[in-house]
Amino acid sequence: NAGVTQTPKFRILKIGQSMTLQCAQDMNHNYMYWYRQDPGMGLKLIYYSVGAGITDKGEVPNGYNVSRSTTEDFPLRLELAAPSQTSVYFCASSFDENTEAFFGQGTRLTVV
Amino acid sequence: GQNIDQPTEMTATEGAIVQINCTYQTSGFNGLFWYQQHAGEAPTFLSYNVLDGLEEKGRFSSFLSRSKGYSYLLLKELQMKDSASYLCAGMDSNYQLIWGAGTKLIIKP
Numbered sequence: 431n432a433g434v435t436q437t438p439k440f441r442i443l444k445i446g447q448s449m450t451l452q453c454a455q456d457m458n459h460n461y462m463y464w465y466r467q468d469p470g471m472g473l474k475l476i477y478y479s480v481g482a483g484i485t486d487k488g489e490v491p492n493g494y495n496v497s498r499s500t501t502e503d504f505p506l507r508l509e510l511a512a513p514s515q516t517s518v519y520f521c522a523s524s525f526d527e528n529t530e531a532f533f534g535q536g537t538r539l540t541v542v
Numbered sequence: 543g544q545n546i547d548q549p550t551e552m553t554a555t556e557g558a559i560v561q562i563n564c565t566y567q568t569s570g571f572n573g574l575f576w577y578q579q580h581a582g583e584a585p586t587f588l589s590y591n592v593l594d595g596l597e598e599k600g601r602f603s604s605f606l607s608r609s610k611g612y613s614y615l616l617l618k619e620l621q622m623k624d625s626a627s628y629l630c631a632g633m634d635s636n637y638q639l640i641w642g643a644g645t646k647l648i649i650k651p
Contacts, residue, residue: 470550470643471643472546472629472631472640472641472642472643472644473585473629473631473639473641474641475638475639488638489638520584520585527572527633527637528572528573528590528592528633528637529590530575530587530590531585531587532587533584533585533586534584535583535584536583536584
C-alpha cells in the first residue's frame with residue numbers, strides 16, 4: 431500500500447524561483463491537505479480540498495496555489511519562492527474531516 | 543483566538559508511565575486528535591476523542607474533558623521507541639485542525 435506519496439523529499443530553491451510539490455494518494459480519500467511545519471511550531475494548514483474540483487484556503491495560503499483535478503492528486507505550487515517559505519511541507523489525506531489523516535513523508539524545502 | 547497548549551519537552555524512564563497534557567481553546571469543538579511524530583518523519587495517528595472520558599488503545603490511552611478544555615495522552619510501559627514528539631490538535635466548528643507545537647518525549651534507560 432503506497433498511502434500518500436510526496437515528491438520531492440528535499441529541494442533547494444533560489445529566491446524568486448517556482449516549483450510544484452507533488453502529492454498523490456491511493457486510498458480514495460475525499461479530503462486532502464497541505465501543511466507546513468516550522469521548528470517549534472505546530473502544523474499550519476496552507477490549503478485543503480474536500481473533493482475533486484474543490485479547494486479552499488487554510489490558515490497560511492499566501493504565496494501558494496493548489497489544484498485538485500482528480501481525487502488522487504493534490505499538487506502545491508510555489509510561484510515566487512521567498513526565504514519565509516523555508517519549511518517542511520506535509521501532504522495528508524483523510525476519508526472525511528474527523529477521521530485520521532495519513533501523511534506523506536514530507537518535503538524539506540530551503541529557499542536561499 | 544484559537545490555541546493549543548502542551549509542554550515543550552518531557553523526560554521519562556523506560557518501563558514507566560507518562561502523561562502528556564494538552565489544553566485547548568477553539569471556536570466550537572469537533573474533537574481532539576493525538577499524533578506521534580518521530581524526528582524527521584511524518585505524523586502518525588494515535589487517537590481521536592470527541593466525547594468525555596478515557597479511550598484505551600493498547601499501551602496508549604487518551605482522555606478528554608470538554609468542560610475543562612483539557613486532554614491528556616497516557617503512555618504505559620514506556621519503550622525506547624516511544625521517544626518522539628506528540629502532537630495535540632483540536633478541531634474547531636469549521637472542522638479545521640488547530641495544532642499544538644508538540645511535546646518532545648525523551649525516554650531514558
